[in-house]
Amino acid sequence: MAHTSPVTVDREIVTDAIRPAYDFIVCGGGTSGSVVARRLSDNPEASVLLLEAGGSDRVPSVVDCTLWMSNIGSERDWGYHAQPSSSLNGRTPPLPMGKVLGGGSSINASVWARGHRNDFDFWAEESGDPGWSYASVLDIYRRVEDWTGPADPRRGTGGPLRVALPENPVPLASALVEAASGRGIPAVADLNADPMESDGGCGCPNLLVGRGNARVSVAATYLHPVMGRPNLDIVLCAEVTRLELSGSRATGVEFIQRGHTRSVRAREEVVLSLGAINTPKLLMLSGIGDQAELAALGIPGVVHLPGVGKNLQDHILLAGCIWEYQVPEAPRNNAAEFAFFTKSDPPLPGPDLMPVLDELPLASEVLATQYDVPSGADSAWTLAPGLARPASRGSVRLTSANPLAAPQIDANFLSAGVDVKALEYCVGLCREIGNSPEVKPFVKREVMPGPLSGDRLEAFVRNAAGSYFHETCTAKMGRDEMSVVDSSLRVYGVEGLRIADGSIMPRVTSGNTMAPCVVIGERAADLIASGHSGR
Template identity: 80%
Template sequence: MARTSHITEDRELVTDVPRPVYDFIVCGGGTSGSVVARRLADVPEVSVLLLEAGGSDRVESVTDATRWMSNIGSERDWGFSAQPSRSLRGRAPALPMGKVLGGGSSVNASVWARGHRVDFDSWAEETGDPGWSYASVRDVYRRVEGWTGPADPRRGTGGPLRIALPEDPVPVAAALARAASATGIPAVGDLNADPMESGCGCGFPNLAVGPGHARVSIAATYLHPAMGRPNLDIVLRAEVTRLRLSGSRVTGVEFVSRGRAHTVSAAEEVIVSLGAINTPKLLMLSGLGDQAELAALGIPGVVDLPGVGKNFQDHILLAGCIWEYRIPEAPRNNAAEFAIFARSDPSLPGPDLMPVLDELPLASEATALRYDVPVGADSAWTLAPGLARPASRGSVRLAGTDPFAPPLIDAGYLRAEEDMRALEHCVELCREIGNSAEVEPFVKREVMPGPLGRAELRDFIRDAAGSYFHETCTAKMGRDEMSVVDASLRVHGIEGLRVADGSVMPTITSGNTMAPCVVIGERAADLIKAGQGIG
């Protein structure tokens, strides 16, 4: 196939594919996929093709980190929704996921949260690989971080990703920190230091944001500097529809770009980095999954992997505990400049609660009908209760054989009683902090939920619960029968195929998931290079 002449100045390919065969094909240019593609392309002698279903990240709503909310529901969002759920009183919450080069890192709130020590140590135990332990991944973090905050030997300062504290945050954020400290949750200068190794803390989040609120996305950091290399091609608007197999080996992929079908071969490996919804979808469409479920849809089975699409996990965010401002205050930076990590039970090994400040009135479609919610982003602020370690599990299943049909997503929210109990505690904690003397100068009135009995509080939680936008865990790594990939991210029973994205997490990390997905991408590239003897 001839090399196309229709490329941008940044070598983002906009039509056709220049080669019939690449050494490596990376499906998905999100957080993990961007890292894998760049690290493989750092080896001059190998060729890499990156396929991204979305468009360019060079648009203002992406590059300006303060405008991240405008991407939700736009063409840069896959627009997924969960199935209606009894545990949410029939509601079907939205599940936003980035559909743009850089994926979630191009449309999220730019929060850099490493994850807790117990998260990664549990991954190492489940996989039998100490390379996934907290001590090991901390070395990866130090390698990639360009931390500008308080000096700490646990943080990296020479890496490509500029990580900083918010500039001139809204005054209510500091007041919330003082109020949380009064409840026994210490205010800290770095939420990725002691709170990620002990149990609790509050303060300003780490942000992947540069001067002038410029988003530090993974695409901008990893891919943009590599565009123009002769061994890396990036095709946008390219939706992968099926993996091509010869026996038990993946040999390439089929995809559609701008209405045209393409087939490209991989001489070495295909790496699937499509996220926790589209990764299991592609695997199942290709015959990898629960064979009984696939047979019922008429999909020829290849390998029986009953764990594909199971184990869905997401942090729950409640929308939310709202206070009207005494004096209106416009959002600043990422409009989420304060966070808490806390335990609902002191016996827990790590934090299970992660409330966050949203510098606007954040209500669900159900709670907005019940309460007098102020209009305008500067009219009110929300301390949104959040669940860091959900016990509930959901699933992703195929709706049929159409590769362009959205899958059926059972988010599983609030199915486990312990999740409800934790969120009851979290709502009361947020109300205690929001109604404190320290925060009183910024409060005209509490908008919702106000004092509630237990039954009313549970109804409020079911009406307010939604996604933190951290969908993960649907192709988990491990050694049991429900595992999909091994510790090296190779799909069980298949050669030439790995998965590298948030779907491989056995359990979701504590905190926003962008940073752990960078670690997954870095680890995947290291494992591939070691396995192939390159780099």
């Protein structure tokens, strides 16, 4: 039964006195974990514990979507950085990840991007399960969406997530749509419709944004209404440090809360929803991973899964192509009200480029010192080139057996030459659109990069490149020796353990990853429930 009484500030912290055992323990209260915990608790006979390392999501920088960038580097961010990389001229880009109830859905730009048909059909092929196909995933999207935009049989209404187009976007957005469509990228009313089944399109993104710039996070929609359920305990500031195993079966977890180490048992299953960095980290700390690497750190081996922590993928964002406003304009909605998808090479099976408008000057730490970048969020705007289908692959490894030590993250951005070439093309396309006659009324001057070619253009790309905040794929679903979970998200070789977060993606989806992570959470809950249907 849903909780209908008012939820007070920090209401979820009251469950410090946890029970010794639960049927299901969900580790991580981010996008996928919030969904799994809610859906499992829909069964009143199942007891569910949700452990989240961060704190409450009821803070102004979370509630107000226009302030989302202020969460990066705050206590609501894990603060991870990639290792120095020669492919980025020695830079160590930040890799933001949400450390707050709701995870990334509480600190991101609120963009709802479903992913391309080819992405999910690839997942189905890799896993051998048609339940991950585009046709099947559409059914999940219809179930969870409350779409307020143009009617389309591919869209859903009445679901828990209000998905809308931005209200009264900045005038620049419509000018960019006109400019992009005039250069062969069709303008569409819904970027989650035809562009996700074709070669691309341009327009305003779908947003999880309510009235008055209010964030519609997954925590607010899935968890807040049910926080009074007697079968659901939500514990904050609880960092999971180790799986408890009996032989090859997961029987519970160990976690640290406010300086105290605690443990709790799982009668049925443990679900890891810690994200693409912390999920493989916990597996390796618990002896699940490449046994040679773990032995070198003195960690007793349990199951040899060499794919744990490998295959790291992230969309690459360039910060960026910047223009100074002719007349200053304050950001609106999520401060990112235009995007487009297109191909850098016509034979590609789907769009590989995903630039986005950032309604503020967005420059990397290197380029900010090389160019005269205006200060103030309303002084300039950025059309940031983005790569949707990176060929580069990275990894996550442990640095020690200390669960509180940060892992070593080799992002390897731009290690594949094809990624550099695609982004060089994207820079040229963004500059063509930003300097077009349609956009000229909004431009006082082009701040950067200006006309570059050859080595100078490559240097710009490598100095501008960083994370799109979409770390994924480090515990991939599949059937080869580098796969970590099967099509039902069960960890190979370990009973009672599943993974439900972006780390299970065999390949990152085309577009922001929040929406696919909701799908992963919904499908995980369905699979778990079907496996325990006798309860």
